[in-house]
Amino acid sequence: MNAMTDLARALAQGQTTDSALPSSLFGLPDQKPHERVLLAADAETGLKAIIAVHSTARGPAFGGCRFWQYDNELAALNDALRLSQGMSLKNALADLPFGGGKAVIIKPAQITDREALFKAFGRAVQSLDGAYITAEDVGTTTADMLGMQQVTQYVSGIPRAGSFGGDPSPFTAWGVFVSIQAGVRQVMGRDSLEGARVALQGLGAVGWHLAEFLHKAGAKLVVADVDAGKAARAVGQFGATAVGVHEILAADVDVLAPCALGASINANTIAGLRARIVCGAANNQLATAADGDALNARGIVYLPDYLVNAGGIIAVAREFRGEGEQTAVMAEVSRIADRVVELLDRVKAGSTTPARAADDWAFSKLVKA
Secondary structure, eight states: OOTTHHHHHHHHTTOOOSTTSOSOSSOOTTSOOOSEEEEEEETTTTEEEEEEEEEOSSSSEEOOEEEEOOSSHHHHHHHHHHHHHHHHHHHHHTTOSOEEEEEEEEOOSSOSOHHHHHHHHHHHHHHTTTSEEBOBOTTOOHHHHHHHTTTOSOBOOOOBTTBSOSOOHHHHHHHHHHHHHHHHHHHHOOSOOTTOEEEEEOOSHHHHHHHHHHHHTTOEEEEEOSSHHHHHHHHHHHOOEEOOTTTGGGOOOSEEEEOSSSOOBSTTTGGGOOOSEEOOSOSSOBSSHHHHHHHHHTTOEEOOHHHHTTHHHHHHHHHHTTOOOHHHHHHHHHTHHHHHHHHHHHHHHHTOOHHHHHHHHHHHHHHHO
16 A cells, blocks of 8 residues: 555654644644544555544544545645544534544545445445544545445444435534524624624635525625636626635635635735634635634634534534434534633633634543543
8 A cells, every 4th residue: 555655754854844744644733643544545445544543542443435536645644634634623613522623535536436445445335334424525435435334333424214314504504504603692792793804715515604694694795616617697686796716815804714625724825814704614714723823913803614614524523423403403502602602701711712712621621531
C-alpha cells in the first residue's frame, strides 16, 4: 500500500514546514496524537481513503466522509486530521455520547463505478469494528451511504422506512440559523433578523437550506458560489445580491456565513472583512488558532464552526441510536442557540476570545470523559 508516498518523502526531506500541512503522521501540531489513522486503498475501484480517529473518550468516533479532489496526499491527510479533531470538539459540546473521527476519500480523476468505490470504503469502515461511524459530508450523498450499508452497519444519514433518518443537511443549516439569531441578538441587540444583511459563501446542500431559513426570517442575502447557476437561482428565489467568490468575504454585511470549504478565514482575508459576526456551516473556518485572535482584535465576533454546525451530527447520531424523531431532533438542534449565549457569557467572564473559550470548554468535556 503506497497511499502516503508523497507524505513519507516530504517528511524525510523536512518539507512540511507550511502551517497548512501536517508535520506528523499521527496528529496536529501541539496536540496529543490521534488514537488511530487508517490508510485504505483498493486498486480495483481506485479507492484511496484516510480515516482519522481523534478520540474515543466519549464513545465511538463519529463523523462524516468527505469525497474531494485534493491537490496531493498531504492535503488529504491534513484535512482528515483537522476535521476529526473538530468532530471531537463538536460532539463534546453537543453532549453526544461519541468521540471524534472523520474520513476523506481522495476523488479519482475518473470514477468507473462509484457504488463499488464506496462499498470498498465501507469495508474499511467495517474493519475498525465500530471504532468509527461514518455519514455524509462534502461530496457524499445518501445514495453513497445506502451503498455502504450493504457492507457495514457503522453508517448513518440513511433514509429509514418508518423511522427518522436521511440527509442531515437541513439540521446543520437550522443549527447555524438559530446561532445567527442568537449572535445578532447578543452582539447587535436585535431581536429579529428582519433586514439583517447576511453574506453566504457557498450554496451547497447546507448553504441553500440556510439561505431558505434566512430569507423566511427577513434577512437580506449576499451570495456567492463557484456554481454561478446556484447564485443566479438565489437571486431569483430570495432576491439575493450575487457577487464573485473572491468578493464575498469582504461584503458589507452584518453576518458572514462561510458555508464552503475550510480555512477561508486566514491572515490574507481577515483584514478585508466588514461583517460584525462570523457564523457559518463550513468546518475549520479558521486557518490557524491565531486567526481567532485576529478576528477578536478587529472587533469581529467569531462563533466557532464546531459549535454552531452540530445540527447534522446530532441528527445522524440520534438516527444511529434509534432515538430520532423529527420534532424532538429539531428541538435539540435549536438548543445550540443556548450554547452560543453561554459561550459569549464565558467570553465576557474570562476576558478571552470565542475561539479559545470554545476550545477550553470542549477539551474540558473530553478530559472529564
